[in-house]
Amino acid sequence: MIRPLEPSDYARVVGVLDEWWGGRSMTAMLPKLFFIHFRDTSFVAEDDGEVVGFLCGFRSQTHEDEAYVHFVGVDPGKRGSGLGRELYERFFEAVAPRHVVRAVTSPVNEQSIAFHRALGFDVERVEQNYDGRGEPRALLVKRL
Numbered sequence: 001m002i003r004p005l006e007p008s009d010y011a012r013v014v015g016v017l018d019e020w021w022g023g024r025s026m027t028a029m030l031p032k033l034f035f036i037h038f039r040d041t042s043f044v045a046e047d048d049g050e051v052v053g054f055l056c057g058f059r060s061q062t063h064e065d066e067a068y069v070h071f072v073g074v075d076p077g078k079r080g081s082g083l084g085r086e087l088y089e090r091f092f093e094a095v096a097p098r099h100v101v102r103a104v105t106s107p108v109n110e111q112s113i114a115f116h117r118a119l120g121f122d123v124e125r126v127e128q129n130y131d132g133r134g135e136p137r138a139l140l141v142k143r144l
Contacts, residue, residue: 002090005042005054010035012051013044013073020073030056030071041067041094043087045074052078055087059095060102067095069103088119092144099144104130104137116140 005013013035014027034042034056045053057069069091074084092101105112107126117123121140130137 001047002043002045002053002086004039005035005044005056006039007032007035009044009051009054013054016051016075017073020076034058034070041091043090045083045087047078051075053083053087055091057091057095057101059098063100065098066100066102067091067098069101072103084115085119096144101142101144103140105140107136107138109138113138113140116142 010032014030017026017030018024038056038058041058042056043054044051053072053074055069055072057067057072060066060068069088072084072087074081074087095101101121103116103121105116107113113123119142121142124139124141126136126138128136130139
C-alpha cells in the first residue's frame, strides 16, 4: 500500500535508511521537515505494516513547471519489483500539471542512475562540488 507520508512515519523511515544504503550514514540527508511540509507530494509504501519504500519530493517554489524528488528508497529485498516506479508514478500524478521533474544522485551510484534512466530520466550534467567541496552530483531530469 502506498500512501502520503505522515510526521509519525519519520522514525520508521530513518530507522531503515542507513541499512538500506549498506551502512552509509544517510539520515542527515532526510530531515523531518519533508514529513511535515511536503506530505501531499511525499509517499511511503508499506507491506504488512513494515516500511518497504518511500519518496520525498516537492513542487518547485521557483520554477512553476518543475518538481523535485529529494530522496527515494526501496527495501533492498523489494528492489526490482516495480515499487520504485510506483512511487515515482504517484509523485508524477501529485505534481501534475508540472512537466519537468528533477533529482540528483552521486555520479558513482550507478544503480541509481540506471534506475532513473529506466524511468525516462536523462543525466543533464555532472556538476562538481554541487553539494560542497568534493561532492559532485549527477543532475537528472525527466520531461513528462
